[in-house]
Amino acid sequence: MLRLFPAKFNGRTLLSHPPKPLLRLAFLFYPLLRSSPKCYSLVSETSLQFQPISSDHCDPLLSTLLVALKSSSSVSSCRAIHARVIKSFDYRDGFIGDQLVSCYIKMGCTNDAEKLFDEMPNKDFVSWNSLVSGFSKRGHLASDEGQYIHCCAVTLGMMSEVKVVNALINMYGKFGCTDSAFRLFWEMPEPNMVSWNSMVAVCTQNGIPNEAINYFNMMRMNGLFPDEATMVSLLQAFEILPLGRLVEAIHGVIFTCGLNENLTIVTTLLNLYSKLGKLIASHKVFAEISKPDKVAWTAMIAGYAMHGQGKEAIEFFERTVREGMEPDHVTFTHLLSACSHSGLVEEGKYYFRIMSDVYRVQPRLDHYSCMVDLLGRCGLLNDAHHLIKHMPLEPNSGVWGALLGACRVYGNINLGKEAAENLIALDSSDPRNYIMLCNIYSAAGLWSDASKVRTSMKAKKLIRNPGCSFIEHGNKIYRFVVDDYSHPDSDKIHKKLEELMRKIQEAGFVSETGSVLHDVDEEVKTKMINKHSEKIALAYALLVTSADVPIVIVKNLRICRDCHNTAKFVSLIEKRAIIIRDSKRFHHFSDGLCSCGDYW
């Protein structure tokens, strides 16, 4: 039986009559308290031990409950406990007030958080930090609000506090204001470990991996030894800067430092190998984890999904569930995405059904996106549209984007238009939405409509993100854009490309000019398409790599149909394994076929 508040614990007298509302709370949330590592010391196997230190007996237990509440990921528990706390007490100040603000933010009740924060009479720098970090982590802070908070911190004399500056650095990082983050960091008299780690993270999150590595090196030169957070952020830098050999070197360092027992680091490494196209290496890393957790095995499923290995993802899922793993919403997102990337329609429908029926995981927007993608892939555009119209949540850009992608493949102009209009209504500043719509019109030969879309893009001053391809060779990364002549060996590369195109045309390859947006002659179109960055990278790879290693190309945008087809032919004719990672997934080409089954 659960005993609450024993009279004595370790020889000390404990509170014998705790306030009744608290007693009810403690009973209700006993499992929650037990599951929170930070509160574990307060809660033994059989009883809830409680020892007040202040004259106000409510505070310690309520604080413990609130801390447990924050560390729990259960939103329903959050709401329940929060409702009861508010009913029984009215705390606006000090410790409890700060905790409540954090809880509100965690639950997504940003208005309540702000209201309470405004009402708090004695805000100190801890209160401010709770607010800043909570809001910036969840993207609930606008840039000017951030600057206002920075001003407050300065006027209230909080800038001497390292934790405050660290919170501001991270806030600016989340806004993409790297310059402000840099300035704050370099003005700090004594940055600590978290400050350095924050800088590495800020650089990684803002797509400047070289800078992340620089900060890492500077940190080492300052005599600091990297910890878990450093390694995770550093590893993530290599997602953008795919220097495979350097990653293997870092893997070695992780091993020799004994960090290979650290689940967080190892999971990041596993995920990184997947993203670099090395699924076998991911699997090896996973196999060496002694006690993989939910995050680690979800990462493995995500790896299979990315590489279009749906059957393997399902097998893996079923095996681990049998071993007692409890899947959550992220697990199902990747499992459904695996089904969709492999065209496993029936399996996808099955898992979508049982995720709530059997595993009690309610479908979220990501799951609906996967389902729309899954249905769209096999041409069931009306079913996909029906699902969107009848889903219980408000469809977001992911859901409409999945439909638009399917419309592009199947050339459905009407639905495509609807999807694109919804997308543009949701976010009129994302050039990709306009480009997709433009693509659909162009493919259907509706040049005047396509041109209207281009005009509205121009009017909004939206610039198309230029496509580029990366390839690693001899410890260097080479970047190619369309019609690129920047490489010193450009003449050779373009000669090789022309030769390659001639060869595959002889084997039956026909250019697919539908991917070219511009309303120009077929001949000009073919010329433009033949100089796409991934084709140049491919020709370069054929020139400099040996025949036995797979060619790995990384592209920032999605691969176009023509380049996809080219890679298929080249894999057949040159007898080479080609791996292309585009912005959405991996394509493994061999013997004239692609792992994506021509749908992406």
Add this chain to the structure above:
DNA sequence: GTAGGGTTAG
């Protein structure tokens, strides 16, 4: 000897 704010993984 207890409890709060700053960095990191699917």
